[in-house]
Amino acid sequence: MNKLYDSVIATFKGKPGALLSVLEEVQRKTEHTYLNEQALLYIAEHMEVPLSQVYSVVTFYSFFNLKPQGDHTITVCRGTACHTQGSKPLLNDVMAMLNLNESESGEDETSFTTSDMRFTVRTVACFGQCALAPVIAVDEVIYSRMTSDKLATLLKQLMAKKVNS
Numbered sequence: 001m002n003k004l005y006d007s008v009i010a011t012f013k014g015k016p017g018a019l020l021s022v023l024e025e026v027q028r029k030t031e032h033t034y035l036n037e038q039a040l041l042y043i044a045e046h047m048e049v050p051l052s053q054v055y056s057v058v059t060f061y062s063f064f065n066l067k068p069q070g071d072h073t074i075t076v077c078r079g080t081a082c083h084t085q086g087s088k089p090l091l092n093d094v095m096a097m098l099n100l101n102e103s104e105s106g107e108d109e110t111s112f113t114t115s116d117m118r119f120t121v122r123t124v125a126c127f128g129q130c131a132l133a134p135v136i137a138v139d140e141v142i143y144s145r146m147t148s149d150k151l152a153t154l155l156k157q158l159m160a161k162k163v164n165s
């Protein structure tokens with residue numbers, strides 16, 4: 001029995017799109033905003049759906065996280081328009097400022113989290129705002145025509161913030 005999972009399941013079970021809603025809500029209410037294996041197993045069993053179906057949902061939608069996430073998420077677009085406008089150097093800047101190393105992290109190549117759990121850096125295929133390339137998102141906020149200088153200022157402001165603010 002798990003209080004959080006039970007209350008979320010009770011809220012949505014039987015409603016249209018229940019599985020997606022339950023997964024979203026459990027992720028939102030879980031520390032470090034992710035779905036662990038225990039949660040997926042519990043949800044599958046109590047929603048009475050095959051575990052394979054739960055996995056196909058969480059792997060299909062990019063907003064589901066299967067690993068703990070940092071307090072702030074920086075998403076760098078790596079689509080063609082952003083690439084030609086310099087998104088790779090911007091990604092390198094973010095990684096360097098946060099002391100993250102793609103080759104040492106051992107994580108998949110699209111998500112890196114600092115060891116203090118303050119920042120997660122991810123890439124995305126396209127934000128759908130190619131005319132404004134290069135595009136970066138910090139948490140829910142989109143920044144267009146990003147430059148190294150603007151990015152450095154943004155990151156410094158975030159790094160200066162108190163934990164969990």
Ligand code: FES
Nearest residue numbers: 077079082127129
């Ligand atoms: S390629 Fe970056 S917004 Fe489309």
